[in-house]
Amino acid sequence: MSGKKRLILNLFEMNCVSHITHGLWRLPDNNRERFNDIEYWTELAQLLEEGGFDAVFLADVVGTYDVFRGSAATAIREGLQIPNNDPASVVPAMAAVTRHLGFGITFSTTYEPPFAWARRISTLDHLTKGRVGWNIVTSYLPNAARNFGHDGEVEHDNRFEIADEYLDVLYKLWEGSWDDDAIVADREGKVFADPAKIRPIHHEGRYFKVEGPHLPSPSRQRTPVLFTATASAAGTKFAGKHAEVVFTGGPDAASLRRTIAGIREAAVAAGRRADDVRFVTIAGVIVAPTEVEAKAKLARYQELASAEGYLAHANLPWDPTALPPELKLKDAANGDGGVGRWRVFDPEQSVGEFVAGFGDLGRQPLLAVGDPEQVADEIERWLDEVGIDGINLLQYHSHDTARDFIEYVVPVLRERGRLRREYDERETLRERIFGEGDRLPDRHHGTRYRGGAHLPVSGIADPARSHQPGRPPEPIRSHEKEALT
Ligand SMILES: Cc1cc2nc3c(=O)[nH]c(=O)nc-3n(C[C@H](O)[C@H](O)[C@H](O)COP(=O)(O)O)c2cc1C
Numbered sequence: 001m002s003g004k005k006r007l008i009l010n011l012f013e014m015n016c017v018s019h020i021t022h023g024l025w026r027l028p029d030n031n032r033e034r035f036n037d038i039e040y041w042t043e044l045a046q047l048l049e050e051g052g053f054d055a056v057f058l059a060d061v062v063g064t065y066d067v068f069r070g071s072a073a074t075a076i077r078e079g080l081q082i083p084n085n086d087p088a089s090v091v092p093a094m095a096a097v098t099r100h101l102g103f104g105i106t107f108s109t110t111y112e113p114p115f116a117w118a119r120r121i122s123t124l125d126h127l128t129k130g131r132v133g134w135n136i137v138t139s140y141l142p143n144a145a146r147n148f149g150h151d152g153e154v155e156h157d158n159r160f161e162i163a164d165e166y167l168d169v170l171y172k173l174w175e176g177s178w179d180d181d182a183i184v185a186d187r188e189g190k191v192f193a194d195p196a197k198i199r200p201i202h203h204e205g206r207y208f209k210v211e212g213p214h215l216p217s218p219s220r221q222r223t224p225v226l227f228t229a230t231a232s233a234a235g236t237k238f239a240g241k242h243a244e245v246v247f248t249g250g251p252d253a254a255s256l257r258r259t260i261a262g263i264r265e266a267a268v269a270a271g272r273r274a275d276d277v278r279f280v281t282i283a284g285v286i287v288a289p290t291e292v293e294a295k296a297k298l299a300r301y302q303e304l305a306s307a308e309g310y311l312a313h314a315n316l317p318w319d320p321t322a323l324p325p326e327l328k329l330k331d332a333a334n335g336d337g338g339v340g341r342w343r344v345f346d347p348e349q350s351v352g353e354f355v356a357g358f359g360d361l362g363r364q365p366l367l368a369v370g371d372p373e374q375v376a377d378e379i380e381r382w383l384d385e386v387g388i389d390g391i392n393l394l395q396y397h398s399h400d401t402a403r404d405f406i407e408y409v410v411p412v413l414r415e416r417g418r419l420r421r422e423y424d425e426r427e428t429l430r431e432r433i434f435g436e437g438d439r440l441p442d443r444h445h446g447t448r449y450r451g452g453a454h455l456p457v458s459g460i461a462d463p464a465r466s467h468q469p470g471r472p473p474e475p476i477r478s479h480e481k482e483a484l485t
Contacts, residue, residue, distance in 0.1 A: 005383050007418045008245075008280055008390025008433060010104065011048055011402055014059040015087050017079035020282075021396050022309025023359070024301060025079055031398045035085065038093050045094035047399055048101055051406030052419055054432060055102030055133065056094065057227075057247070057280075057392050058087035062108060063144030067315040072143070078309040088120060095128040102429035103128065104227055106135040109163040111148035115210050118173040121224050122216035130220025130428030130438055135227040135247065138163050141315075160234040165205045167242050167446070172201035174223045175440070176449030177214035193217070196459035199452050213460070223440050225430045227280075231259050240266020241445055245278045245390075245433065252365050253386045256281060260387050272443050278433060283379065283391035284364040285401070287408045291370045298361065298369050301396050307359030314358065325352025364394065372408040376416060379409075383418070 017025050017032045025032040034040040048056055064082045066072035075082055091103045105124070107117060124132045138159035139145070145153045154162070182197035201212035228243040230236065231250060236259075239246050246263055250256045256279075264274040286301070288294040311321070323332050330347035349357075357363060366388075368378035382388050395401045413419040424431075428438040440446050452458045 004417045005389065006420065007379065007383060007413060008055075008278060009053050009419060010055045010057040010102075010280065010390065010392045011044075011053055012059065012282060012392035012394055013044075013056050014081065014084070015090060016081050016084040018309060019059060019081065019395070020313070021301075021305070021361075021394060022078055022080060022313060023304045023306030024396050026304050027301070027397050029397075029400070032079075036083075038090070041090040041094050042097045044399055044402070045098045045101055047402055047406070049098040049423075051402065052410055052414075052421075052423075053101060053402075054390070055104050055131075055429065057104035057133075057135065058090070058106055059135070060084075060087045060106035060108075060137075061141055061144060062111060062139060063141035063147050065141065065312045065315060066143050067317055068312040069319050074308055074312040078306060078312060080309050080312055088124060091124055091132065092127050095124075095131065100131070100423035100427075102131045102133060102225075102432065104133040104135050104225075106137055108137050108139040108144070109166040110139045110154055110159050111144065113210075114166045114169040114208060115173070115212075118170050119215050122174065122214065122219050122222075125219035125221050125224055126216065130430070132221070133225035133227050133245070133429055135229065136163065136167075136242070137229060156232065157234040160238045162207050163238060164241070165207050168205070169201070169203050169208050169210050171223065171446035172203055172449050172455060173210075173212060173214035174218075175446055176452055176455050177201055177212050178218050179451065180218055183217055195462045199455055199457050199459050201449075202456050221428050221430050221438050223446055225433065231255075236262050236266050239263045239277070240268075240272070241270040243277055244430070244440075244444075245280055247280045247392060249282055250365065253382070256365070256386055256388070270445065276441065276443070278389040279387065280390040280392055281366055281382070281386075281388050282364065282394050283382075284361065284367040284369075284394045284396070285375055285379075285405055285409065286367075286369045286396065287372055287375045287404050289371060289408070291374060294369050294371065302359075302361050305359040305361050307355050310358035311355070320351045320355050323351045325350060325355070327351045329354055361396075366391065372412045375409050376412040376418075379413065380416065380418065 013019070015035055017035065024030065031040060045056065061081055061084065064072045065075040065080055068074055072082070088105050088107070091105060094101065094103065121132060121134055140153070142153050177199055179197035183193045184191050198213050201210060203210040225245060226243050227245045227247055228239050229247040230239050231248060240263055248256060248259050250259060260279050263277055267277050268274050286294050286298045288297055320332065327350065328347065329349050329351060332351050366382055368375040379391065393401065393405060410419060414421055431438055448454050
């Protein structure tokens with residue numbers, strides 16, 4: 001293999017019908033409505049592993065899109081992320097029929113407390129032998145907030161403050177609560193695990209109080225590979241401290257470059273190396289043996305793309321479809337200029353153009369439509385000139401998008417030294433991405449609790465082995481106690 005940067009290749013998925021290419025579920029033979037079937041996921045996982053993908057990346061939301069027109073009706077008609085199933089539940093099925101494929105699972109730090117999540121992802125890391133990653137999100141839907149007992153969304157920067165403490169609880173559980181040699185499985189001595197090598201965490205913070213110990217034993221990676229998707233100031237600081245892979249979009253290559261530079265800077269400020277963080281972006285790839293055929297395919301997809309779906313997905317707080325199409329935006333928007341999360345406001349644009357833009361598949365910043373060589377050229381350009389490390393492949397058609405990529409693009413990228421020809425037998429997802437071992441590197445904040453450092457108790461006292469029978473056991477105090485901060 002050459003010294004060229006190797007592409008991280010993920011498929012972008014969601015446990016629903018219409019994730020992010022709205023209207024395209026209607027394409028002939030599109031499988032999206034099979035997402036309730038376990039076979040949908042096992043067939044997909046086998047296809048991706050045969051094709052050499054690194055991981056399947058599962059997005060998630062815990063509410064519905066009900067801002068557009070003040071109702072969830074558009075989202076429901078469009079199948080826009082509703083119905084929607086839990087992403088983590090399909091991972092064991094996919095893991096059982098593969099040996100190497102990784103899994104990126106989206107989960108929010110805002111609504112469910114950390115202890116149960118720590119346990120769930122450790123279980124998945126065990127079952128997959130170290131193939132899981134966690135996409136840390138803080139959630140953005142007002143309906144999600146109301147589903148979990150809040151009156152409205154938790155304020156943006158406060159969500160990142162909560163997430164920061166959430167991660168600290170998790171590191172204590174994942175990295176600090178159990179020693180690697182805690183399990184002795186001594187049949188003669190009748191000891192399965194050694195209490196002195198397992199400790200509660202006694203976390204008491206502003207948002208969480210967790211005693212511990214962690215219930216699962218240490219998994220291959222302990223901490224799953226930490227992904228996050230962000231671009232804000234609070235999110236950049238958070239990513240610099242915690243994220244190993246940042247999944248980022250943005251309207252164009254220039255903004256993506258700025259995001260990458262900002263997060264690398266934040267990583268250095270957090271005591272890490274600039275290249276401790278990898279960057280993955282969404283890629284639209286439409287490939288065929290010839291450019292003409294690829295363009296014809298894009299045109300077929302475009303015919304079915306639903307502007308309504310994109311408008312609802314963007315949580316557009318006003319309804320441009322109710323206005324005359326020739327009206328200029330500057331005369332139409334209701335004073336706040338708000339156009340949702342993903343579109344830039346151009347006051348001179350007409351309402352009709354604005355609406356059409358929402359269903360325009362050509363708007364994807366990394367969009368490669370062409371023959372295999374042209375697509376590979378474009379991906380290489382983003383790797384070398386924009387500075388990304390990988391892609392989350394957008395699906396227009398399931399599973400044809402993945403099949404086409406595997407048939408046409410994978411061989412070219414392999415030929416050019418951008419993709420490996422085979423998997424390494426025993427590697428975890430972290431080892432595959434970073435090549436530095438299964439666990440977090442020492443310079444990552446999460447490792448500060450290793451071996452019980454910075455935790456108040458170094459092990460669980462065992463009355464049955466105590467030298468003073470009848471007296472309540474003293475917890476074993478940590479030699480690190482003075483170092484507590
Ligand atoms: C490419 C990409 C994918 C995302 N996927 C999800 C997701 O699956 N679930 C979710 O709740 N948020 C998702 N988000 C939203 C982010 O978690 C975050 O709320 C958003 O990027 C705004 O963050 P910021 O204010 O820190 O920039 C995604 C964002 C981007 C850019």
